[in-house]
Amino acid sequence: MTDSQHPVTPTDPRTVSELAEAVQGGFPAAVADLGGLVRIPSVSWDAFDPAHVAASAEAVAELVRGTGLFETVQVSRAPIGDTGTLGQPAVLARRPARDGKPTVLLYAHHDVQPQGDDADWDSPPFEPTVKGDRLYGRGASDDKAGVMTHVAALRAVREVLGDDLGVGVAVFIEGEEEFGSRSFADFLRQHRDDLAADVIVVADSGNWSTTVPAITVGLRxxxxxxxxxxxxxxxxxxxxxxxxxxxxxxxxxxxxxxxxxxxxxxxxxxxxxxEAEHPEQSEQQLREEAGLLEGVTPIGTGPLLSRVWSxxxxxxxxxxxxxxxxxxxxxxxxxxxxxxxxxxxxxxxxxxxxxxxxxxxxxxxxxxxxxxxxxxxxDPFLVDTSGWALAEATAAMTEAWGEAPLQIGIGGSIPFIADLVRTFPEAQILVTGVEDPDTRAHSPNESQHLGVLHRAVLSEAVLIARLDARS
Incomplete structure (x- = not known):
């Protein structure tokens, strides 16, 4: 596989095979751990009990410690500007790079949206429930599945490559993304050295479908x-x-x-x-994904995806x-x-x-x-698609999914990315994720497709292995 600017070679097939076996063997435990996180109602909004967010942070910290890869793992809070108030607790871990290898920062968030009216859910919002190939619950996808993508990928990497890695790894699991990331900029200033990285993976977006991966390059x-x-x-x-x-x-x-x-x-x-080019999306697909009622028409003008992305x-x-x-x-x-x-x-x-x-x-x-x-x-964000990290991620995802990822926009927002760019202007940012068109993040009956989670874990494990092999 190559791109015009950054040729890449395939990952060692033996490494991919061993990582796939490790991910498969560890997947039941990863799903069980995801269920444990979903049971914690970690709503970060002011009107909700902050003790649940604190409990969620401690649970995530234990999962990160359990990978055995980090010199330090801590739960930390940063001030919100000059308000005199501290933000919600976040988890921070780091192991330094060696031998000139790059460092990758893995981001996700452990706080969730309010569940809304319990009567609108087909199963209790904070009781993880598997139906078919999906796990239902608030935060099951957004973004506790992102947390578990990092944890499970690191477990597989350690099992296959050992703990003597050259690649540096930092983990940042935020606790207030759903409430505006109000202490985010101060957290970056407070922990700048711990968070510094060559590549930042933000696992808080979606995929084109349950079988076709995506890398998000445009955010409103x-x-x-x-x-x-x-x-x-x-x-x-x-x-x-x-x-x-x-x-x-x-x-x-x-x-x-x-x-x-x-x-x-x-x-x-x-x-x-x-103004941008957009893939085709049929009105029927939009109607099905959005739950548009019979007789209700879409709004706006122009290509359907331009209305959502641009x-x-x-x-x-x-x-x-x-x-x-x-x-x-x-x-x-x-x-x-x-x-x-x-x-x-x-x-x-x-x-x-x-x-x-x-x-x-x-x-x-x-x-x-x-x-x-x-x-x-x-602020909105457009990813720089010219860097080598995107080529590495594209190769890793193609090997894990059996399909090359599409470069997509999303209608949602991840405002803190602009803070990352300001603090780490040289870092390359990759926006990935575990959602699919049926996830219903922020809505009743939110769910995580387990096949997507499995492939996301393998993608990230292969990417870390590729970075470890990179000179």
Whole structure:
């Protein structure tokens, strides 16, 4: 296998065969350990018990120690700017490189999204459940399967190559990725020497299918915030003043409607799209993967994947308003929503936020008061595909999957990658992962395809072996 810039030779077939045997032999234990992690409800959001995230960090640290490869393994927390608050606990491990070999940093995160309504799950969200070839549970894929990809790959590498490796390995398992990685930049500054690497593998993305791997080369950025609209000093009787006085819900609905045009495309001046080539995706595939109901049409314009990979989107992900059960005949004085915007590669998140903020203030109906707070921003990212590490990863994945990986974009965001680039500008970044189109990350019935996990573990083990053999 070769590419035009960085020719690569096949991995020693005996090494691949022995690694495959080691991965196969260790896979039941890896799945059991993944199940153990899923049982820990490590939701990193403020409203949830941080003791669960701490317990998850300790469990991950024990798994990393159990590989027997590291000089140091620690659980550490970094401050969140100058707030006086510490971020959630992360796991950090390192073994130094020898004989001029490169160092690889393996990243994943052990925190998870909230499970939502348990009634929407077919099995308990924090009880790992195997059905067919999938393991169900919150975090089973995003991203505790990423954690276990690293752990199981390192176990196989040690079994085949021993613990006298030349390649340097660092492990960084974050504890607050799902809550905005708020201490991430400070963690990098605090542990810069421990995290320094030639290659960084971010195991937090997906694959084209359960049989075709992918390396993610384009990620949208994100801007999230709380939007509050106020129209009244207090609630008022809807019969007495309704029709003459605007309630906050009416103002909010009209304001939110200005964010999109009739086709459903974002209609905010100053938000940009990226021109790029995209693989074909049929509407039927989109409908099946998204669960689009019969009669409901897709939104936006242009190739389907361009709408997800290369165009901005704006979504209302939550609302604070009187519930239907508790609704009284009054005009609501204020309503709050959570806005999640995805930003096309090539545009700074700060620029996008400024455009959205200006739009909301300019379009507030009836003179409604608008407040925006609790803002998080993350820049989009485009991977440099010209480096030798991508060629090495492509070779490893091809040997493990029997299929060459596609280079894809994703609609989701991994904002901290921009922090990695700023801190380690010379490092080559590889965005891999264990998800597939049926994973349903962040949603009820999240699951991990076990065949994908198996091949991801072997891919990473082969990659580490290739780096160990690299001069």
């Amino acid at each position: 950025g994100n801007v999230t915030f709380r939007l509050t609209v106020r129209t009244l000093a207090h609630a008022s009787h809807s019969g007495m003043v309704g029709g003459a006085v605007p309630d906050a819900m009416l103002a909010m609905v009209k304001l939110l409607a200005t964010l999109h045009d009739d086709a459903g495309s974002v209609a905010v001046a100053g938000l940009h799209s990226r 165009q901005p989107s704006i979504t209302v992900t939550g609302i604070d308003a009187p519930s239907v059960a508790n609704a009284s005949n009054t005009l609501s004085p204020e309503v709050s929503v959570r806005i999640s915007a995805r930003i096309a590669p090539g545009q700074a998140a700060s620029e996008a936020y400024a455009a959205i903020e200006a739009h909301l203030r300019e379009h507030a109906p009836f003179g409604a008061h608008v407040e925006i707070d609790d803002v998080d921003q993350g």
